[in-house]
Amino acid sequence: MTLRVLKFGGTSVGDPDRIRHAASLVAEHQATGAQVIVVVSAQAGETDRLIGLAHLLSSDPDPRELAALLVTGEQASAALFALALGAQGIRSRSYSAWQIGLLAEGASDQARIRTIEARRLRADLKQGFVPVVCGFQGINRRGDYVTLGRGGSDTTAVALAAALEADECQIYTDVDGVYTADPRLIRTARRHEALSYPEMLEFAAGGAKVLERRSVELAGRHRVPLRVLSSVGRPGDRGTHFIEPPPEAVRALCGVALSRNEAEITVLGIPEQPALAAILLGPLSAGGVEIDLIVQNRARDGRVDLGLTVPRPTLDRALALLGEPAGAIGAEGVISTRDIAKLSIVGLGLKSRPELIARLLSTLAAERISVRMMATAEIKVSVTLPDEDGERALVAIHRALEF
C-alpha cells in the first residue's frame, strides 16, 4: 500500500480556512487509496509570538523552557488539523513527540532526530487513521522538550518518511516548487520540475528558503523521494521532485541563492600548525554554533588567516567561544563583520564550466559590489558581500548567468 508523508507549513495551517483546505488535500490522497501521515508546523506567526512573549519575561531565556514553550505551537496546530480531518469524515489522531518516542539529541534549539517509534503510527495506519504529527519538536533522553531549529518540521517529515519507509514525502508550502532564484525577488525565476539531492542540498545550504538543509540531507541519505509543492496550487500541479540519480541532461547551473542572515569572522595571523582548524572550530561546534563557509588563506611570515561565516544571531557567542583558542594558538587577532549576505550559485556542471565563476565575479565587479570571501565546493560557489548589496547582486547574477 502506498504511504505518503505530507508536511504542511505555517502558512498552510495559518487559519481555519487554510487548515480545512489542507485537510481536503489529505482527503484527496486518501481517496486514491494511499495511507497518509501528516506533519504540521505551528500556525504562521505563532512561533514568533511565543518567542516575543519569552523575551518579555527574560532577556536570556533558558533553552529548556523556550523549547517547552515553542512546542505548544505545533501541538495546537496538530490537534486543530486532526479536528478538521474529523469534520471531513477522516479518522485522525494528533501526536506530540513524546507520544511517538521521537527522540532527539543536541542543543535544545538545534537538536537532531535520533529515533522514532513507528509502532503506534503503524497501528493507526492499519486501522485507517491519519496520524497528525507535531513537526519541529523532539524529546531528549532526560525527557525534556527540544526543538529541531527553524524549518525543523521538514526534517520531522523526512525522518518519519524514512522510519516508515514511505513512498514519498511531500512538502506543501506557499511556493509551488524550487526556483532558479527566490521568485519573490526575481520575477523571471523559473521553477524546476526535478532536482538532484546534491543540487538541492547546496541550494538549501546557500540560503534558498524552500527546504531546510538538514531535511534534504536526511532525504538524500535515506533515499526518501521528496517533492515540494504548493498547498494552494492548481490541481495536477506537480511541484518540484527530487530525484536520484540526477536527470540525464545535466544542466550546468540550477540556481542562485541568497542568504541574508550571515556574519563573518576572520582569525588573523595564525602560526601554521597541524590541527589548526580543529583547535579553532571544535569549541564552536561544541558550543552549538553552526559554521557555514570556512576559508583559509596564507598570510605573511608563514602565517595563515582563517575566515568563517556563522548565522548572524550566533556571532557574539561565536566570538566568545573563539577568544581562548585563538589566543592559545598564537593568532594575531580576531575581526568580525555582522551584516553580511551570502550569494551562492549551484549546479552539477559548475566544476566543468570555470567561465561561470569568472562571469559571477565580473558581474559583481561591474555592479561595484565588493566580494569579501569566496569559497568553492564541488557544485557550489559562494561569495560573501555587504548585506545591503545582497538583493542587487541576486538580480544581476540571475540575469548575467541566463537562468
Add this chain to the structure above:
Amino acid sequence: MTLRVLKFGGTSVGDPDRIRHAASLVAEHQATGAQVIVVVSAQAGETDRLIGLAHLLSSDPDPRELAALLVTGEQASAALFALALGAQGIRSRSYSAWQIGLLAEGASDQARIRTIEARRLRADLKQGFVPVVCGFQGINRRGDYVTLGRGGSDTTAVALAAALEADECQIYTDVDGVYTADPRLIRTARRHEALSYPEMLEFAAGGAKVLERRSVELAGRHRVPLRVLSSVGRPGDRGTHFIEPPPEAVRALCGVALSRNEAEITVLGIPEQPALAAILLGPLSAGGVEIDLIVQNRARDGRVDLGLTVPRPTLDRALALLGEPAGAIGAEGVISTRDIAKLSIVGLGLKSRPELIARLLSTLAAERISVRMMATAEIKVSVTLPDEDGERALVAIHRALEF
C-alpha cells in the same frame, strides 16, 4: 523543610506583568526558606480561545483532540512562568503531565488523577529548583492527553500537595478568600478566615466558584491544608484557610452559593421497584454526565417521579442516555428544562436550625420566585429556580439570612 504548593489561576498569569508579580510571590516564599512547587492554569481567555478555534473546525470536536489542543494553554503558561522565575534568579523547570507521570483516568474532558510520580519533582526540590507544573492536564494509560474539567488546576495542585506531603497548598486567585456569597454580586458579603472542609465542599458543589469541588474533596480526603488567597492582595493578607476539625464556635451558616449552569430533568411516573436509581443513573455516569441534585417523590398509582440536575452543556447527552433505561423501567415520560439556576445555603449548624430553611422558602415566596426542586443534605439545602431569577434570589437570601 517546609514545602508549599502554590497554584496560580488564569488571571494571575494573564499577562507578562502578572506573571512577573506571581513569580515575585514565589520568590518571597523561597526567601523564607520554604521549598515551592508552582501549578499554573492557562492564561485567562486562552482556553476559551482554543475551544472557539476547535468549534470553527468541527461542530462536535473529538474529545481526544480537544484535550490535546487545550493542554497547550497550560504548557505555554508553565514555560513562561519558569522563564519569569529564571529572570528573578530562581532556578526553575516546567513540567507537562507526561513528564511527571501524572496519570488520569475517565472521560477525556473530565478525567480524575490516579497517580503522580514524585521522583523528578523531589530531585528538583533537593537541588533548589522550583518545578512549575501544568495544571488541568493528565495522560491516560493509552498515552493520550486528557483534561480534568474546568477548574481542574486546583485539583492538580491539591493532588501534588498530597503526593509530596506538602505542608500547605495555596490557591492564588482574583478574590482574596471565600465569602458568604459571591462578592461581585453581593457587596455586603463577608470573607471567612477559616472554613471546615465539609462546609467548603458543599459550598463548592453549590456553585461557589472560588474552588473546584473535586479539589476540596481531595484536600479533605488527604488532609491537605488548603488556603485561598489573592495574588494581588495586600502584604500579610492571609486569605481563607480550610481547617479540620471545624472551628470551635460552630456558625449555623457559612454562605449562599448560586450556580447558573444547571439544567433539570424529571423522569415521570416510574413504577416503584428496587434499584430504580441505579438503572436510571448508571448510564448517565458511564456516559460522563455529572449528576448533581437527585430528588425522588411519590406520584400517583404507586409510582414515583425522579428529578435530577445536570450541568447545562450535558443536558442533551443526558436525555439521550436516559431514553432507553426510562422506557425499559416503564416510566411515563421524561421532561426537562434547560435554563435553571441552583441556589444553596451551606452551614454546619443547618440541621439544628430548621427555621433557616423556612426563612429561605418564605423569602423566595415573598419575592415571587417559584422553587422547582428542593434537596437537603447534611449541611446544605439547595433549591432550583428559573435561571433569570437567580441573582435576585441570591441578593434576597443573603439579606434575609443575615450573613
